[in-house]
Amino acid sequence: MRRILIAVVAVALLFGILITGYVRKPTAPQEVDAVVTPSQQTIQFPNATDIQHAYVVWGLAAGSFSPKNQYQTVAQIEQWLQTAQPVSVQLPPPPKRPVTINANTNPAGLVLELPSKQHISISPTFYMEGHSNDLSKLYHFVDGVVTYQVGSKAFYFKDPELYNWLKSNAWQKQFNVK
Numbered sequence: 448m449r450r451i452l453i454a455v456v457a458v459a460l461l462f463g464i465l466i467t468g469y470v471r472k473p474t475a476p477q478e479v480d481a482v483v484t485p486s487q488q489t490i491q492f493p494n495a496t497d498i499q500h501a502y503v504v505w506g507l508a509a510g511s512f513s514p515k516n517q518y519q520t521v522a523q524i525e526q527w528l529q530t531a532q533p534v535s536v537q538l539p540p541p542p543k544r545p546v547t548i549n550a551n552t553n554p555a556g557l558v559l560e561l562p563s564k565q566h567i568s569i570s571p572t573f574y575m576e577g578h579s580n581d582l583s584k585l586y587h588f589v590d591g592v593v594t595y596q597v598g599s600k601a602f603y604f605k606d607p608e609l610y611n612w613l614k615s616n617a618w619q620k621q622f623n624v625k
Contacts, residue, residue: 571610
């Protein structure tokens with residue numbers, strides 16, 4: 448009788464724990480999205496006349512591609528930058544196990560070279576998260592936001608047109624890619 452009573456109490460306790468959720472099943476890690484907020488930062492973008500050369504770095508071999516018409520392309524880029532809105536971006540921490548890829552799989556990056564030989568890099572803002580053989584599952588893009596990098600300093604701007612032009616590879620129509 449005592450054994451039956453102990454078994455009934457054990458089953459009741461176990462049932463109660465499961466109902467109340469005291470013992471929880473492990474869940475898959477949740478993805479953390481980037482946080483974008485408006486910013487008051489200011490930066491002086493170069494004028495079209497200050498840009499000596501523009502090119503795009505893209506592809507597995509990180510090829511460098513020049514525009515078919517430097518003047519028109521630089522004027523278009525200047526127009527986009529004039530309407531860009533500064534934002535602050537808080538990216539999730541990098542993966543605990545670094546992702547190693549032996550090729551350039553990053554999105555296209557626009558490089559502006561000034562007469563001072565200073566380089567400005569502009570690319571869609573992204574971060575890598577997770578582990579997969581499918582690269583499309585590793586790359587997470589911050590929609591409409593571009594990273595504007597001068598030296599080691601990165602600034603972020605909401606610029607949907609420039610973002611889409613780079614991310615969708617629409618720039619290829621204006622560049623010598625063959």
